[in-house]
Amino acid sequence: MEGFPIISAIILAPLIAVIILIFVNDKDHGLIHGIAVVATSIPLALSLYLLFAYDMAKGGYQFEENIPWVKSMGINYHVGVDGISIAMVLLTSIVIFTAVFVSWKGITHRVKEHYIFLLLLVAGVFGVFTSLDLLCFYFFYELAVIPMYPLIGIWGSANREYATMKLTLYLSLGAVFAMLGILSIYFVAGAQTGHYTFDMVQLSQVTLARGYQIKVFLPLLIGFGVLVPLAPFHSWSPIGHAAAPSAVSMLHAGVLMKIGAYGILRVGMGLLPEGAAFWMPVVAILCLINIFYGGMVAMARKDMKFMVGYSSSSHMGYVLLGFATLNHIGVNGAVLLMFAHGIMTALAFSLIGFIYDQTHTRMMYDLRGLAGKLPFVAIAFAVMAFASSGLPGLANFVAEVMIFVGAFKDYPVQVVISVFMIIVTATYMLRAIKSVFFCEAMERWEGIKDANGFVEKFPFIILIAVLFIVGFYPSILLDIINSGVDTLLARIPVLPPS
């Protein structure tokens, strides 16, 4: 595949599909689904190729493509991947691929438009994870955010207008803060070197003054933190999940939240290493709010989507704790958790969506004894619940253990609370299993049917398989992630100056 623009192909496949879809008859659902499947299987295949073709010994950015865009301002279409981006691209392609299958039965009206927006969104996400140019990064980020508005507003469920407005406002607010930081770096670094550029690879070689790094890291942290979502800027997220249709919830929790964490890593830590070293102890304190408070709110929620939503914000707190360690163990664990949590929440939302489509409720106490009726869904749900509560053999466990071991030296209090919150996670997850699937079946749910046939089972099987593969053989991702983390951490001062 020498010379083939793999990364552009990943980004363009969904975009080309969007253009084709515009000219397709909107009654022909079979063709529309077919196009969506092809458009998402190409990135999946290519990202798997990247996983194996990436040269870990060499490290750094590979498969780069660099085309000047606005020369006078130093803007380039510059894309490329390192170990961290490969993990994220793979995550995105798995989640969107399965999300297409989940929408197959779930979306019944305006099918064509639904896919157009969904594919636009995902092209943006691919772009974000592969951009090596700050302006490209911002451009693709907006491309990913804007389609969320119609996706939730049109195909969403209860309270969707409120949810979609809130979500879009928050995400744009975050983007504005991040843009402030980005522009500042552009001008200050440009003034320092006399060469104005948005190119991240070049910018990362500029040594900025420590005081400046500390100042500019803050808007970046807030901007990307809103996306993570860092408490107290988190409330857009659970309601966004709740109102969104399954496929969008999957992408939203599985992938969009990871963009914030990825931004902190790539832009924040990558360009402002000393700023990161200064602010990370603060992040280690803030993330406790996510971990503890998010988990506790999840405990009290009876709507399963809200439960998983708050649980996600709690688990993203672990990711931030992993970043805060600034050592190999913790940061590798955090990136692995981004991947594992993405797959796990995608599974969670697809399953909850499946149950909702049949019963029209997500309240766990309205459901009971479904295991007899839905054995396949019950098993899949149990796998998800156990993955979320950190059971060995599933991907999340490895990541969480690494974060705890890595953080123990500098942040023992956080580790104690985080490990405690695993019990809490297990509590609400097992309670959900018990009240939804166990005990005597209710007569109300006589008529519901289990996942049946290829289209319905396939997405669940893929997501479960990924959780198991990474859980049993974590090195398949960890080695490649580590090659990316290595370069990133090399520039961070060893001892965070206090």
Add this chain to the structure above:
Amino acid sequence: MYIWALLILPLFSAVLITLVTRRHKDLSSYISIGAVLACFFIVLPIFLRFVGAPHTEHLEGSFRWIGVPGMLVEIGYLIDPLSVLMLFIVTFVGTLIHIYSRGYMHDDPGYSRFFACLSLFIFSMLGIVLANNLIMIYIFWELVGLSSYLLIGFYFEKPAASDAAKKAFLVNRIGDFGFALGICVIFYASGTFNFLEIAHQVHAGHLSPNTMLLGSLLLFCGAVGKSAQFPLHVWLPDAMEGPTPVSALIHAATMVAAGVYMLARISFLLYAAPPAATTVIAYTGAITALGAALLALGQSDIKRVIAFSTLSSLGYMVMSVGVGSATAGMFYLMTHAFFKALLFLCAGSVIHACHTNDIWHMGALSPKLKITATTFILGSLAMMGVFPFSGFWSKDEILSAAFANGDMVLYGAGVLTAFITGIFMTKLILVTFFGKKRYHGSPHESPPSMTIPLIILAVFAVFVGLVGIPSLHPNFGSFLGLHGAEHGAEHGFNMTVAISSTIVVFAGIIIGFLTYYTGTIDPDKMYKRFRGPYRLLENRFYIDHFYDNFIVAKIYNQVARISTFIEVNIIIHFCINGPAYLIRHAGLFLRSTITGGVQHYTFFMVTGVVVLIIVYALT
């Protein structure tokens, strides 16, 4: 390489049954039995080789599982006398219980699911035994918790079973909370997870006493959960909601003993740490042993009585580790595995015949269930520790160790436990198998697939204690050769201890006999006189009550409720929707000024000009 087969075969069996053969009941059970039997035949030659030459070099093999700079996690095995003994127990008892289950579960709709879970359990349990490092033991530790969850909740339509499963998993998680932190502490101090490397560092004195104390106590938390020690013992009695073979295999013979095995595995650390560590362990064990024995008195469900006796035995083993003799603890673990599995399987056979768990609906069963009754009595005698049954030798080792340790409170607790055990086991035998007929229908003896395992287990329950006769050389202790058990290891056979414990047990048996057979002591009168204490026992000292109604309802749920209140009312409604509301209404108000009427605009303009003129004139 063949050692990896011990993990691969049962895992493969579980996967195969789940994915492929679940609709074929017999085939599924044969696959599962075949897997555990194959494991047994892999273990047997290794076991015999080690028995022949106990000082054979240990075997270790591993591969890298996670490797990032600063942290290496391996999946590996460590074969030494300790693990070989445990492998033998798990595969041997496991095989018998698998065979028994074929008869016991015969017309259950979840037959294949049951065997898949059993295989998953064998896989996880063997993983714990083989583990050569802390992370690996933790991994399989959680996985036995999962299999236990799945098997306790086997009858998931029953609310009691699904609650019990959840409770077991969560209570274990509380113990694992400490366990996980303990692993972090040890890794932070030593930079490795590997047992032999940690031992090396401990012996070289690289770990500070405080670190070792903290590490020991945190790791011990794991054992408190898994081995159901006070105050986390509450899950085990409820776990009896699972099918009886599960109670025998998981909640008596093997999984609950994993805590003791883990303590023996890290005994080098426990004995090198400041003595506070072992003191805590010993007292936890003693409280559990005595408390559970008392609670067993107040139960009338055959499985629950045995469950509380298991708690009591586990307390014994933990106390043994605490008083400095991990060897005696392991010895008791071995004999206990046989007699307790036997007792549970007998109970299963009785339940199978009578379709009830309540001993007051049984009585006079011995002529109907000859094999079951005989083996049950043999198992009970072993459990009570009557000379020369296996329990006598192992209990004696523990009591001698406690005696030699010099703490008479611990020794006294041990003796008192033996006394109470005598009472309730006698009660159990007499009420179930003798006395007046209180059962309904016509119970009949179980099929051979169930009785043959009973007979084999009974033989072991009677004789296996002989390998530990202290004057024998080499005996069990020299075979195990655990390091670091210096203080209290050199106690030998203590005649005073042996005789006094025998007297005490017989006193217990006689009291039980007088109460529940001859009626010389009227149990009803006793209940009336001691109504308060008896109610305390029936309600398990109100510990479960305290957890449910105070810790969970008052603290845990309240924190969750308050967090949600803050989230919904303060953050969302006040901080976020509040400003949005203000802005929207400010906008609505301002909009009302834009009327589109020229007169209005002229009026405002003229008014403005007039105001400006006045202001100008005044200044």
